[in-house]
């Protein structure tokens with residue numbers, strides 16, 4: 001933690017970055033995002049198992065991007081990032097939403113975070129995204145900080161649920177998701193928390209024509225959740241922030257993770273893992289599998 005505060009202070013002092021997007025402690029088992037713009041405030045930064053937010057979501061926000069513009073020049077934006085958050089940064093660069101040279105990644109080694117604030121960190125309270133995680137050290141960073149510790153070993157809850165859903169008949173599966181989506185109140189917290197949901201105008205906000213009904217009822221809810229899952233397929237980096245933000249506890253990870261597995265099996269592609277690879281949806285190869293469409 002001291003290394004993090006020291007580095008952020010130096011980066012702000014020598015004007016390598018205009019701001020550092022990081023975490024601030026709220027109480028002993030909760031943090032919140034903070035944008036640090038002065039060297040003095042760098043002492044507020046922390047990193048621990050309560051740093052749940054994927055801060056990459058802020059990198060595409062106009063208000064944050066404007067912070068980088070100072071006296072006619074553009075400085076970098078610093079960001080404290082867990083390895084999974086770095087996958088989102090890489091995906092944003094792959095999708096031309098960000099330039100690698102415009103961001104200073106303070107990559108943190110990570111052994112996992114809790115499911116929710118207020119919990120003691122243990123195998124039982126480990127966030128479900130951390131169970132299958134295979135990147136506890138940053139794939140890309142400008143500085144790499146933090147201890148490397150073992151992640152608690154627990155069963156993969158999301159995979160088990162996916163397998164259970166796959167055993168259902170088509171009708172049962174449809175009813176299962178319909179029941180879950182019926183709970184949706186169209187608050188769009190899932191969209192707001194997602195680093196890859198950066199469209200200036202979401203399809204669900206378009207009214208001429210209206211593609212997705214905005215009131216929360218069965219038909220519109222189903223369209224919204226399925227459309228969002230499709231828009232994120234082959235792009236989702238699996239940070240779990242949409243599900244964590246959902247006030248109705250809709251199991252959005254089931255869809256996102258299943259789509260990710262499909263992209264992996266059909267195209268050997270996982271979003272946000274390589275700066276040298278074109279995006280899956282933005283590239284075409286005659287050798288691509290077309291089994292999906294059969």
Ligand code: SF4
Pocket residue numbers: 082083084085110111112113127129130131133134135136151
């Ligand atoms: S998914 Fe991996 S990198 Fe992300 S919080 Fe969990 S253990 Fe850390």
Ligand code: SF4
Pocket residue numbers: 193194195196197232235236237238239240241242243256
């Ligand atoms: S869809 Fe959900 S899990 Fe995937 S990148 Fe967006 S917030 Fe993260």
Ligand code: SF4
Pocket residue numbers: 183184185186187188189190191225245246247248249250
């Ligand atoms: S966060 Fe949950 S309730 Fe809100 S729009 Fe998304 S799926 Fe629906």
